[in-house]
Amino acid sequence: MTVTVAAVAIGRNEGDRLIRCLTTLKDQLDRIVYVDSGSSDGSVQAARDLGIEVVELDTTVPFTAARARNAGFEVLKPGGLPDFVQFVDGDCGVEPGWIESALTEFKDRPDLGVVTGWRSEIYPSSSIYNALADFEWHRPAGEIRACGGDMMVRSNMFDALDGFNPTVIAAEDDEFCTRVRKAGFRLTRLPLSMTRHDAAMTRFSQWWQRAVRSGHGFAQVGDLHPDYFVKERRRVVLYGGVLPLVALLSLAFTIPLVLIAVLAIYALSYLRTVRGLQREGLNSSMALHQSVYLSISKFPNLIGMARYHLRKIRGSAMRIIEYK
Incomplete structure (x- = not known):
């Protein structure tokens, strides 16, 4: 029997x-299927010019990546769903041969729900x-607990599982993967290049907003899965x-010893981060540099976490936090 697969790409002003x-x-x-979240740069027409089926989201409802992916999936239903769907963000190019490799991994593994691979930046040296x-x-x-939005x-x-949770504005992929695991399915990451991403982050303000979004996630x-992101939340707090x-x-209250102790804790945390990055393969110079940002x-x-709780109260x- 022939295995069928389709793709859902999402984007907004990706040019x-x-x-x-x-x-x-x-x-x-x-x-x-390409799902557009209110682009103003001609993305919709450009996709149609390529012969791609386009879905334009209702602009009166808050945009989320989860909502966009779900909308693309729904379009595939009439006439019968394909066996598998590859989700990909519009700022990522899919590597040649990836689709075939992912399908091969699914073969004879009915317990496997998600297959992903390695995403990498096109221009990693253009900015820190x-x-x-x-x-x-x-x-x-x-075998993994979760992965990013590029997945089959x-x-x-x-x-x-009703797809992604459309109200989750960041880490919606983690939330979905958590439900996949709880439903008894496995997730795996292949040691293969899957997509090439273009973060296009050149300013500190972009990085800061992205970190705010992560905190919100x-x-x-x-909040939805108290057993997930436990260490991350504790570290942030x-x-x-x-x-x-x-x-x-x-x-x-002029207690210098306490201040010195706090600074020492930060210093030790920084050094642990540096050593951790070095163990994962970064050279000393890059590990020292990246650890500064990971510490900051x-x-x-924390701002992102506070923003979520204020919105909930x-x-x-839950509106998206954009960094581009």
Whole structure:
């Protein structure tokens, strides 16, 4: 029996990155759906010019990547779902041969729900922020707990789980993968290049907003699944909230030893981060540099976590936090 697979690409104002994404998919698949979240750069027409089926999301409803992916999946239902669906972000090009490799992994493994691979940055040396993202993407291969939004899924499983949670604005892929595991399915990362990403982060403000978004994801997904992102939330609260507060109190009450102790804790944490990055393969110079940002990231993470809880208390819509 012939195995069928389709792709759902999502994007907003991705420009040439979207063209690259859709072109790499067309080289490997016949059925592709592009879901656009209110682009103003001609992305919709560019996709149609390539012969791609386009879905334009209702602009009166808050955009989320989860909502976009679900909308693309729904379009595939009439006439019968394909066996598998490859999700990909519009700023990623899919590597040649990836679709075939992922399908091969699914063969004779009915318990396998998600297959992913390695994402890498196209221009990792263009900025420290791109380098940080490139290192972040390269996680160990094998059975995994979660992965990013570039993934191939078993369609009937995705449908049974009602897809992504459309209210989750960040780490929606982690939230989905958590439900996949709880439903008894396995997830695996192949030691293969899957997609090439273009973060296009050149400014500190972009990196900061991305870290705020990550913090929002820690809080929201942690709220839905208390057993997930536990260590991440604890680190953010400790290094982004508790220790700064203790330092301020030590200054206010003139207790220098307490301030010195706080600074020592930060220094030790920084050194542990450096050693950890070196063990994972980064050279000393890059490990020292990246560790600065990983240490600072706890502050925007805390802002993101606080923003989620404030939105929840007020009953506000969970709107996306953009960094591009």
